[in-house]
Amino acid sequence: MLTLFDMPDSGNSYKVRLAAAHLGVPLMRVTMSSRDGSTRAPDFLARNPIGKLPTLGLEDGRYLAESNAIMLFLAEGRDEAGIRLMPADSYDRAKMYEWLFFEQYSHEPAIAVRRALFIYEERRALATPERLVQLLDAGNRALTVMESRLSAHDWLAGDALSLADIALYAYTHTAEEGGYDLGGYTGITAWLSRMAAQPGHVALTD
Ligand SMILES: N[C@@H](CCC(=O)N[C@@H](CS)C(=O)NCC(=O)O)C(=O)O
The missing domain is CATH 3.40.30.10 (Glutaredoxin)
Structure with a gap:
């Protein structure tokens, strides 16, 4: 195993x-x-x-x-x-990779890092006001990019759930723990619900 x-x-x-x-x-x-x-x-x-x-x-x-x-x-x-988390179409598959790279360069370094500053006691000293503002801005820019796709489509790459959705779900669904307000991102919040309702879904705490 x-x-x-x-x-x-x-x-x-x-x-x-x-x-x-x-x-x-x-x-x-x-x-x-x-x-x-x-x-x-x-x-x-x-x-x-x-x-x-x-x-x-x-x-x-x-x-x-x-x-x-x-x-x-x-x-x-x-x-x-029969389980296809990778789009078959080459353009859609490349878009999936695009989202995976975006997640690591533009999303996780802001949204995961800001959450970590709040939830890990030992990181509190790093949470200067300037750093929190910078991470808030960077995270909201990443969320805006996601929203532009998800306000018009169910999934990030192609027309089905893919690894792009899984990668970005991980830290987006806990973004509010980092002080991000998802209320205005209606495409993202609908997508979060769609993700959680998928057969095979497991929670972070499972
Ligand atoms: N780019 C890496 C990031 C991995 C990463 O930062 N992992 C953190 C937990 S989220 C970690 O291992 N922290 C413990 C440490 O650095 O000792 C990935 O996507 O796997």
Whole structure:
């Protein structure tokens, strides 16, 4: 069985669990924490020199890091099973990648980071007023980009649920914990409900 080294309240780890649940891929979870130094321990760095969660352990002893790369690895080649989290059309598939890169460069560094400043006690000192304003602006810019798509379409890439939706759901659905007001983003809030109603959906806390 595949092993997922993860952190319970991490959206990056949740993405992998959510994609695996949709795909019906069983994972053995090894829960770790950023607080106890275990992600910097030599045995973990030997598995993933980046020292970050999630990390996937393959059955043959190899490891894979980066949430979006792990999701792509899980989803590749599963189209035959009828579960298609990767659009078949090449343009739609490229749009899915576009959203995955957007998530890592423009969305997560603002929305996940602002949430972390609120929910992790040890990060409070980093929550200067200037930083909070900067992250609020950057996060709202990312949400506006998502809203422009989701106000007119059900899904981010193509016409069906894909890894793009899973990647962006992870930290968007907890954005209010970071002080973002989703009230004005009606396309996003409808999409969040649509995501949560999908067969195979699991919650962050599951
Ligand atoms: N780009 C990475 C980011 C991973 C990341 O930042 N993971 C955090 C949890 S969300 C982590 O491992 N923190 C613990 C640490 O840095 O020791 C991904 O998408 O997987």
